[in-house]
Amino acid sequence: MAIGQSMLRVDAHDKVTGTAKYTSDLEPRDYLVAKVVHSTIAFGEVKAFHLEEALAVPGVVKILTCFDVPDVPFPTPGHPWSVEKAHQDVADRKLLNRRVRFYGDDIAAIIAEDNVAADRAARLIRVEYEEFEPYVTVDQAMAPGARPVHDEKPNNVLVHSGFQVGEMTYDEAVAGEDDLVTVQRTYRTQTVQHCHIEPPTSFAYQEGDKITVISSTQIPHIVRRVIGQATGIPWGNIRVIKPYIGGGFGNKQDVLYEPLNAWLCTQVGGRAVKLDITREETFASTRVRHAIDFHVAGAVRRDGTIVARKCLANSNQGGYASHGHSIVANAINGFKQLYRDEKALECEANTVYTNIAVGGAMRGYGIPQSCFATECLAEDMAHAIGMDPLEFRLKNCMQAGYEDPHTHVQFRSYGLQDAIQKGRELIHWDELRAKYQNQTGPIRRGVGMAIFCYKTGVHPISLETASCRMVLHQDGSVQVQMGATEIGQGADTVFTQMASEVTGISVKKVHISSFQDTDTTPFDTGAYASRQTYVSGMAVKKTGALFKQKILEYAGYALRYPVENLDIRDDQIVDTVTGETLRSVADIAVEAFYSLDRSQHITAEATSHCKVNTFASGCCFAEVEVDIPLGKVKVLNIVNVHDSGTLINPQLAAAQVHGGMSMGLGYALSEQLLFDAKARPLNGNLLDYKLPTAMDTPDLQAAFVEVPDPTGPYGNKALGEPPAIPGAPAIRNAVLHATGVAIDSLPLDPQKLITAFTEAGLIDD
């Protein structure tokens, strides 16, 4: 049994020794370099370029500007294509843009022999702008009379949506009972950036009529499509190769610079062009996690029953639509799903164009924001009625069998309550809640928690389709080709385990092709949501069954044996009736290749169109120590408990959780991309942007409640994004427990805490 084993990552050796190949390792010979010229204003129009001096720099090959590019708007998010216009993504940007919509917008590109020349030229380009007053916040952009960031959206609201659950409105529900306690708050989440190790990097070159782009992306097949949309090149003439990548976390679920690079290469006769960007450009000009403001209210009975909630979420989209409204729509769905409202639930959301960095996909896709609001509100309701917040959650949280009334996503397996109980024990909840009551003094401790749920794939909101191909080698080993992508999360390893499980070929004999090449790799939409182990895993299982059947059919022919009595176990063809080992798969493979009677190269390929989905869930418990005068929160202990179905590889699962928890710590305590009034990023670099380091990180505890999910290919469901979700509200709630002060915005940085503690009288003015 390969499933459930903590086998070593298949890429462990390569990544540790440095032989793993990333985009930059695959440099074509004699490539040129491209440097993007970014706007130095956040909102306005480019009027003219003065390029003479730049063009005179030795080594500069060509400079192309927003006046040169095709007049074709295109979308960038990594969503499956839709044949229905209404379901297609918002196409609101061009390869280079005359209308500048954020500080760092792409307005020109320099192609040069080397970086030195490109950098010198960039400094010598003068740009004339007409500058407008930029909008940093949604409130500014939504204010009456605000100038449209995109002319198509006069009020700067890209999309407004909403829904109501229950038979009455929130106000009617509140008015209908006397003794309700209501809580009304605004919870705010900040702009953060993915901070993947490897910035976006690509090479583009032309051979014949084929443009090849090697790129650090999560979504090679979607990159191909968007290059086609942006450049007009037929999709089949575009080839995207994805090697190992140094993280993505959703930023590389946008099609960032590949279309520009493909087009630039066509402007220099198809010669290879490298387009990589710096860390600072990654902060300013790629994607960020949306800052969302949640205006919420909740009404609760004294017995702890939630009667009604409502939520208005305004999402700061920045200058372009990218993933657009789907993220805040996901956020209000998350608000809806996590608790039962006895009478009423109202949700509304706006996605608002502003002039800050563009919001895109990031691990959790709106749910870390949503969870912060939902779990602050839950905590604050429990707090308001004096109820233990854990008991409050057990009483009100979504139950086994819950089905979303709109998307109809269900819990096909349910472990949330068990996860809460497991976390309660691991953190010593009851003991610590009692122990940390009534503290005084400058240093106080507290314990807090948060729960979450998360859907696994994107069905039925979007298409879920995945293919796999398997090739039998002569030594009885199997080559597995996935459209799904390894982005550091261990996908290749779990696919290897699944391929072994379904075929009976030992994991040592499963070779996975880690690179995707859209010319020949089976199709898959790529690494996003928490879909691959679930959706793409189904393709492995389906293909593996077909592949095994082909081997057994050949074995039946070669051995003159009834196929229905044959199986593969531990690389051997066995008689299922007697258990006898008949021949090795290797022997059958060699026979199949080289038989003079019937030569057959055994391969199998299949598409799995997934039309099911399931919720994963879980919780985080945090114990903190707050230094009130310093405004400093130290996380003493933190534990995530995940209801993610069967674990394919427990060690990798734990690693996945650790990574997400670390991201949650930064989200809770230190990370925030700041903008000044001109919408200029203030701290878009790794010195000033406070990503947590090892020194800031306590031991991270990962625990699991393994309830096999009947829809998962091997009982598994979402685990990729969930670990990043519940940390911030758990820490915020622990600080509330420690100090009695509820902080309603992220991050809980010293400045904010000192202000809040001062207001609360914990620090003398």
Add this chain to the structure above:
Amino acid sequence: MAIGQSMLRVDAHDKVTGTAKYTSDLEPRDYLVAKVVHSTIAFGEVKAFHLEEALAVPGVVKILTCFDVPDVPFPTPGHPWSVEKAHQDVADRKLLNRRVRFYGDDIAAIIAEDNVAADRAARLIRVEYEEFEPYVTVDQAMAPGARPVHDEKPNNVLVHSGFQVGEMTYDEAVAGEDDLVTVQRTYRTQTVQHCHIEPPTSFAYQEGDKITVISSTQIPHIVRRVIGQATGIPWGNIRVIKPYIGGGFGNKQDVLYEPLNAWLCTQVGGRAVKLDITREETFASTRVRHAIDFHVAGAVRRDGTIVARKCLANSNQGGYASHGHSIVANAINGFKQLYRDEKALECEANTVYTNIAVGGAMRGYGIPQSCFATECLAEDMAHAIGMDPLEFRLKNCMQAGYEDPHTHVQFRSYGLQDAIQKGRELIHWDELRAKYQNQTGPIRRGVGMAIFCYKTGVHPISLETASCRMVLHQDGSVQVQMGATEIGQGADTVFTQMASEVTGISVKKVHISSFQDTDTTPFDTGAYASRQTYVSGMAVKKTGALFKQKILEYAGYALRYPVENLDIRDDQIVDTVTGETLRSVADIAVEAFYSLDRSQHITAEATSHCKVNTFASGCCFAEVEVDIPLGKVKVLNIVNVHDSGTLINPQLAAAQVHGGMSMGLGYALSEQLLFDAKARPLNGNLLDYKLPTAMDTPDLQAAFVEVPDPTGPYGNKALGEPPAIPGAPAIRNAVLHATGVAIDSLPLDPQKLITAFTEAGLIDD
């Protein structure tokens, strides 16, 4: 209709502009270089190395010798593997050899940071040998008491074989008639080298447990297998990538340095190692065309009927078996097939180990040698009875329906006699034969001819199996993946045409993946024989039909239309009954990818196990002018006429013929790799080895008799090797016509001609 069109080569643009990628263009970062140390004696034993000085050279990483390599003998020829031991190739060499068997044998390898260090170290290595007297000729090696080159073959005969056709022996046939004219001669062919532009080059590197070798080879899947045999690495752990290659002509149908390079890379921790060799090493240490001596006799009636022939062919194998006996076996088969012997035919062949460069595969695989002997004998028999040699050939040559009594290969289509008649007209045979009678003076002209036949694939002597995969792109274009390899001959282009023909997708929308990657490319044994358009073409046709059916099935589903009424024409789905165009393939493709009802990524893959074969045939006519005192032959006019079935691409077919004719000119007149008595190559470089240049080459005329072959996938049969076959004997026979002097060995160089003309009294002593 794509078949029969002279479409531009699919790689034309890339090859003309220099964007086509060859092995050296794919250099991995930070690779080391390997240099092979070759023996400086031709026969003996390595006793010791003195490496101290070499190891002290800065930049030298490691030196490995014949005392370090695995003690595993392996074969090198590019033949399909056989599960039967008796049909496996001779495994007679190791990665580096202690027993030295030719001048330039591989005895050590230096791995260094750069070529300068490697070259310096190579000069500083001292080797102690025990030296034996080497054998240059088969007669020396077969002499009684000769020392065995390989201990397993005490008489140095690797294999002896023979057959007899007819009810009596040659001698009985001759004794049975009174008025027979007999001719008894020895015809000798020389050692020549392929002289492909790009010498053998490879990179090897390790990632995880996978060794990747990028190599300039004709046979990537076989290279993988032989690396496995030589190194003990499981075959599935070896990945061979074949980019564009600068020619092969059979030399790269041997597995030359890839196993050594793969092993070297494992000796430096898996780091990338480049192993390329110089032109001089290519001459001395790779493969050559076998020199074969034919001791023949023929008995003919005065009416021109051949009564009996016999042939003993001794093939100079050089130091290792490589393709072994199969080449001279092919040669005596060729001797057998080309003419009908009324009473008797006897053939014998010996493959003899000597100490010259190793004989391997080269375009024509023994048949250029055989054709020289066969067509000299035919000419000399016709000459002996005073019959027009063309009429002699028409009377005696193999007829329609001929079936080889041993291999059972047949003419499935027959155009030989028509080809002879066409050539007769094109060269103005009858006019010139009359005109050039009775010449005198130092400059004389003549016209000569030769015919040939050639089987297409290797069935039934060996396995013929090929696979193809097709992938539908969203724009309705198709990606074609072949195991068969483009080696400059235009394979990718004809496969493109075939894929278009069978699918109904226009050639512009057929994308062929030119590189092979044994991890994922469908299996095929590779480019050799004249098999690919025939055997691998069948795989294209089979796969294309399956692929088209899948598209039509999806179209039937999407359009709610009966599939049996659908077809694809010019990229459109059409109703075959009404002829109406229903939708584009592109529309159906997009629907298939992104349908929310039924998402399906349409691909198809199939193996074609070919169990048929057919003869191609043809002839060459040459008009020459001989400068008797200078011993100089000038070819005034030369025409090849080919019976190769339907031409897939007439322009490429003509180019193929031109290339072969050029090779034939060199074989006839100037090329010979010479060895001294110590078996040292005397002229193993492109200055001293007289490859014909453009200045030596007349206009080359290619003509065809297109008789569609019923077994060819599109009526086609062999065209790859045949053009190189008949040129040499046609020119030799033209010289005989011009001068009355029959030259019985190749090449017809000035020294040889002057000697012969002097002996014949045409030049005064």
